[in-house]
Each structure stands twice: as structure tokens, then as C-alpha cells.
Amino acid sequence: MKTSVVFLFLVLGAFWAPLGFAQPAREVPVGDFRKLTLQGNLRVELTGGDQAQVQVFGTPAELDEVTVSASGKELTLKTNYTDGLFEKDQANRRRPIRVLITYVALTGLHTGRGAEVRFQSVVTADDLAVEVHSGSRLKMDVQATSLRLEVGEGGQANVSGRATVQKTTVSTGGELNAEDLESEVVNIRANTGAVAQVSASKSIDASAGTGGSIRYRGRPAKRAINTTLGGSVNQL
Template sequence: MTTIVKFLIAAALSFFLSSCQFGSIVGVSGNGNVQTEKRTASVSGGFTAVKASNGLEVHIRQNPTHSITVEADENLLDIIRTEVRGNDLHIYTDKNIGRSKSKKIYVSAPEVSAIASSSGANIFVEDLLKADKLELTSSSGSAIRLETEADYVSCDTSSGSDIRIKGRANSMHARASSGSSLKAGELEVAKCDAKASSGGNVSLYVTKNLVASASSGGDIRYSGNPASVSAGKSVSGSVRKN
């Protein structure tokens, strides 16, 4: 990675983190009296995707029934919104939240095919998540953590966000950009198409076929012994075996 690219990425991340810190002290502060409230997924068929934002902490379990439970400071319960639109459960806030003792949402569903985090939200999958196709997206300083068994997994991280995933999958689509990180070194995949750009970092474990491309300070590292590796990289990008 060139000195200029490193400087630009560091400057952008510094500005982003400073903005987050400033935002964290502005908003409605919790009263410290933590309450639990059950919500209803009031649509036929429930939801198969979970999307969270606004710095909330979400915990997902794969269970036979749909459920939504909010655990938060009492005066924040009305601010934290949980809405089902089509097949998507949207979890967000009406107003910015400052200090709080808790702002957690517990979600269960029999099937989860997509998870998206943005604006500083953190999503944790508590147990092994089984799926045919799973799409993961994180952006704007948010994070996703999970273990899965899936046929196909798509991971897309950007703007200082982070995805950490382990388990097994047949094929994977991986993207990391703008100082984000995709840690999939504990996810064993047969085939993978990976791209890292603008300071994005990707770590992988591939057993058969890898197509990788890195540019503008992007870095891809892989382990395993894939039979076929096709690596494309620019002067400031890197694709290498651990």
C-alpha cells in the first residue's frame, strides 16, 4: 500500500470515527431503568431478513417461531422501532440515542436469508445459522458476527464496517471497501470470488477455486490449498497466501 493511499484512508477513518464520537454524545439519554418489551411481527409469514441501524445491538436466534423482544432503558422503548415491511424486519430509532444502559433487541425466526447492519449497529447471531442462500451487508462503522452452514454466502462490507464469519459454505462472494474488514478465515468455502479496494481487507479459507482482485490499498489473504487461483492486483493492491 503506498504512503499516499495509507494517508488518505487514515484521514477518512479519523474523520468518520470523530463524527461517530460526536454523535454518541448527542441525543436522548436513557433513564437507567431497563425494561423488557415484547413486540409482534404482525404480518403473515413473518420475516426472513433483519436490518439494523442507529447504533443498536441486535441478537438473532434461529427458532421455529418469530419473536421480537426489546431490552432498553424505559424512556427509549418508544424511540426504538421494529417494523416488518414485506419480508424485512427493520430495526432503527426515531431519534438519536445518547448514553444508555441497554439498547438491545432479541430476534428469532425459523429462516434468515439476509442480515444488514449500518450506522454503527452491531448484529450477533447466537447459534449456528443454517441457510441455502445468505446475504450479509455491513456499512458505516457497523458489525456482523456469526457462524453459518450455507450453500451460498454473499458478504459486502464498506465504510469502516466489519463482518466476522465462520462455518462452512459451498460458494462465496466477498467484497470489502473503504477501510472495512471481512474476516472469513474460519469459514471453509470451496469456491470464492473476492474483491478488496480502497483499504478494504479480506481474509479467506478456500479449498478449490479462488478468483481474487485487489486495488487501491485493498488486501486479500487466503489460506487452504485451492487447486485454482486467479489473482488480479494493481500496484497498491495485494493478494497473497498466508
């Protein structure tokens, strides 16, 4: 378990190294949005502001491969993964396209297909839903009354801040480090090799199965713990 947590910190830290090359930028006009979907070979940094804005950095060919679409209050950015298009680093890995996004307010975030996402500012919301799937990676700081988290399919998330009520599902090799996310009430499920760390001050309802592992910090007065098929729940 300790190995998995250390690995998560190292991998998340490596994402945000400077790209080290000059790139042209394309500013994409967008309307106000509340939900955001990010998928593909993207390295995304987000910050709060007074007006929504999207800037994409890359070679001309790479810029053409980024699709930006909107439906109602939901904004989607994704790459098309054209073979041979993306330049590679010294380790023969595709170099991600850098994206800077300014948002006014967020109620939902979905990441997938290996996207790397980091927030530069605290996300404040009454009700916030976050999904991290398909090998994507997320680092964020939140202040929320209610937070719903889903991490799965090899996704990795590092979430800090405060959420009064937290409802979390981690599955299929997902990794969640939310030890520094202060929550009063936590409901968490982990299965199929998933790994999670959380913090609860008043109550925790934790269930782990099929090799899933949950570790929690705090001394909540109410505890409901259930483990099956090699799952484990332990107090830090």
C-alpha cells in the same frame, strides 16, 4: 495486516460484554420474516427458533426511539438518534439499546449505522446474502450453499462455518475475518483500504486495488489473482 486482524478480534469481543444494568423490556409482535435490516445504536443478539419474536430492552425513552417496521417478508429495526436521549458510559459513548431477536429462517441480513450484531445459533440457508456497512459490526456462524458478502464503509464482520460458494466484496475501510469460513469456491474483491481474510479449498478469484488487502488460507488448484494501485493478495 496482522495489526488490523488483531484489532478486529479485540473490537468484536468487546461488543458482547454484559451491559451491567437492569432494563425494562418491550416485546414487539412481528410476523414471520426472511430478511432483516438493523440500523443504529443497537446491540442485537439473534437465535433460531420456531416462532419469530423481538424483545427490546432500555429505558422508557429509549424504547420509544426504536422503530420496528415490516414490509412483506422483511423486518427493519432502527434507532432515531435523538440528541441527549441515550445514556452514556464512562468513556462518554452512547450506551446501545439491547435487542433479542428470534428468527425462523433467514435469507438476507443488512446492518448499518453502527449496529452491533451477533448470532447465538448457526444460520442455515441455501442462498444467504449479508451486507455490513456504515460502521456496523457482525459476528456469525453460517452453513450455506451460496453466500454473498458485502462489507464496507468501516463495517467489520467475523464470519465462520461453511459456504460452498462464496462471493465477497470488501470496500472503503471494511474489515472481514472469514478465515474460519470453509469455502470451496471463493470470488473476492477488496479495495479502498479494505482488509479481508478468507479460506478456499478448490478455487479462488481474488482482486485487490487501491490499498485493499486479501489474505487467503488453503491451496486451491485454480487461482486467479489480480492486484492494482497498491492492492495485495497473499496466501496465509
